[in-house]
Amino acid sequence: MVKEPSPPPTAAPPTAEPGDDTESKILDAAHAVFMRSGTAGARMQEIADEAGVNKALLHYYFRSKERLAAAVFDRVARGLFARVGQLAMSEVELEEKVRLIIAAYLDQFARTPYAPGYLICEMNQHPDRAGQLLTALGGSTTVSRGPAMPFLAGLAQQIEQRVAAGRMRPIEPRQFLANLVSLCVFPFAARPMLCAVFRMDDGGFREFIEERKTSLPSFFLNALRP
Amino acid sequence: MVKEPSPPPTAAPPTAEPGDDTESKILDAAHAVFMRSGTAGARMQEIADEAGVNKALLHYYFRSKERLAAAVFDRVARGLFARVGQLAMSEVELEEKVRLIIAAYLDQFARTPYAPGYLICEMNQHPDRAGQLLTALGGSTTVSRGPAMPFLAGLAQQIEQRVAAGRMRPIEPRQFLANLVSLCVFPFAARPMLCAVFRMDDGGFREFIEERKTSLPSFFLNALRP
DNA sequence: GTCTATACGCAGATAGAC
DNA sequence: GTCTATCTGCGTATAGAC
Numbered sequence: 001m002v003k004e005p006s007p008p009p010t011a012a013p014p015t016a017e018p019g020d021d022t023e024s025k026i027l028d029a030a031h032a033v034f035m036r037s038g039t040a041g042a043r044m045q046e047i048a049d050e051a052g053v054n055k056a057l058l059h060y061y062f063r064s065k066e067r068l069a070a071a072v073f074d075r076v077a078r079g080l081f082a083r084v085g086q087l088a089m090s091e092v093e094l095e096e097k098v099r100l101i102i103a104a105y106l107d108q109f110a111r112t113p114y115a116p117g118y119l120i121c122e123m124n125q126h127p128d129r130a131g132q133l134l135t136a137l138g139g140s141t142t143v144s145r146g147p148a149m150p151f152l153a154g155l156a157q158q159i160e161q162r163v164a165a166g167r168m169r170p171i172e173p174r175q176f177l178a179n180l181v182s183l184c185v186f187p188f189a190a191r192p193m194l195c196a197v198f199r200m201d202d203g204g205f206r207e208f209i210e211e212r213k214t215s216l217p218s219f220f221l222n223a224l225r226p
Numbered sequence: 227m228v229k230e231p232s233p234p235p236t237a238a239p240p241t242a243e244p245g246d247d248t249e250s251k252i253l254d255a256a257h258a259v260f261m262r263s264g265t266a267g268a269r270m271q272e273i274a275d276e277a278g279v280n281k282a283l284l285h286y287y288f289r290s291k292e293r294l295a296a297a298v299f300d301r302v303a304r305g306l307f308a309r310v311g312q313l314a315m316s317e318v319e320l321e322e323k324v325r326l327i328i329a330a331y332l333d334q335f336a337r338t339p340y341a342p343g344y345l346i347c348e349m350n351q352h353p354d355r356a357g358q359l360l361t362a363l364g365g366s367t368t369v370s371r372g373p374a375m376p377f378l379a380g381l382a383q384q385i386e387q388r389v390a391a392g393r394m395r396p397i398e399p400r401q402f403l404a405n406l407v408s409l410c411v412f413p414f415a416a417r418p419m420l421c422a423v424f425r426m427d428d429g430g431f432r433e434f435i436e437e438r439k440t441s442l443p444s445f446f447l448n449a450l451r452p
Numbered sequence: 453g454t455c456t457a458t459a460c461g462c463a464g465a466t467a468g469a470c
Numbered sequence: 471g472t473c474t475a476t477c478t479g480c481g482t483a484t485a486g487a488c
Contacts, residue, residue: 022471038351041266044464054473059465114350121347123418124340125264130422149423169448174424174434175441182412187404189415192349196356197375198400208400215401222395223449248453270482280455285483 035118089151105184116189315377331410342415
């Protein structure tokens with residue numbers, strides 16, 4: 001019971017912590033530590049401390065640091081793409097879909113604000129993670145199973161219809177999606193930079209995001225008016 | 227002369243390399259290595275190899291790894307914000323300014339595509355970097371000297387005028403800037419993710435960015451039509 | 453200024469008792 | 471399954487010759 005409440009480091013990990021089994025406690029701790037320190041910067045001892053278990057146990061449950069890091073990466077990636085992937089593939093009308101995706105993203109990141117930065121860092125420094133991302137996503141019921149990307153095709157179709165109906169300017173589907181995701185994710189990934197440049201503290205950032213929840217949908221949908 | 231042309235790792239560092247003095251060679255090498263491996267993941271030996279000098283020399287010129295990392299961070303930060311900061315503060319008309327900023331960003335990143343990811347990682351994992359960013363920027367002739375942010379104030383004024391003239395929808399200046407930067411920077415920061423999800427190789431990504439150069443200005447300006 | 457050789461600590465991983 | 475103790479290699483940093 002050495003485990004302290006731990007200075008709220010990377011917001012709440014997905015799974016519960018109280019009387020959970022050791023493996024979960026380790027994974028949750030690793031989740032938090034890897035997110036704030038990066039894989040290379042994190043120390044196994046740090047994870048053990050945060051989990052309130054012995055360092056040797058990390059190796060008992062997860063062979064090596066690299067395997068533990070991979071497990072955490074998978075969990076974070078799935079957590080990020082799950083809802084949004086489902087929303088993107090759903091049959092909802094396009095404008096409403098955009099609103100739902102923005103709301104889902106901003107809402108989720110308000111709870112796990114460090115996930116975007118973690119994923120970006122991890123994939124930039126560890127090239128294999130790109131492939132791992134796809135298998136992680138392909139294995140679950142989310143985005144891309146198989147070689148093509150069904151949700152992109154579906155999106156393209158929706159866009160095409162709307163353009164044909166004269167209700168939207170033409171836009172390449174990948175650019176559509178890249179714009180949408182950029183606007184949602186970047187402020188979280190670049191949070192320290194934004195906070196520095198805009199002179200915001202944690203509260204200021206929260207307000208900034210709150211305002212964004214209302215301004216972003218109209219901004220994005222406006223950009224696509226014919 | 228152990229120095230190989232080195233497999234184009236992080237695109238060309240700012241300064242030249244050929245017969246330069248040792249300190250510059252080290253800084254350039256550190257620039258490249260820190261960018262692709264991150265500060266924590268990088269090894270001093272790796273930097274020495276890339277610079278074609280002895281490992282001990284790194285400590286001769288830059289005391290410690292941390293100091294070397296700080297020097298690189300400063301250089302990258304200044305390089306990224308210099309042009310854009312100047313553009314943002316210039317007296318150019320707002321629409322034209324937006325076009326110039328987008329062009330400058332996409333053009334610059336086409337040459338140093340890993341800079342955004344590096345900066346984001348560095349600032350997420352190394353909290354002190356936020357302050358360092360501001361001093362680095364404040365020292366140069368770019369963005370924020372003093373406590374306030376002149377370029378934000380100037381931007382706010384331009385927006386206000388345009389809104390008053392009925393030529394633009396109202397938008398909070400910080401949201402304006404956040405949107406602009408997000409759309410420009412994120413695709414580079416999240417490049418491995420985009421390439422994986424969109425099934426793009428390096429060439430495909432280049433094309434994607436090329437298309438973005440034309441589609442992004444109209445997208446952004448369109449979003450602000452009244 | 454540049455090199456070789458080396459000191460020193462730390463972090464990942466294992467052995468083995470309980 | 472969980473712990474203590476320990477091994478091992480690696481990475482930063484320094485000492486000191488040239």
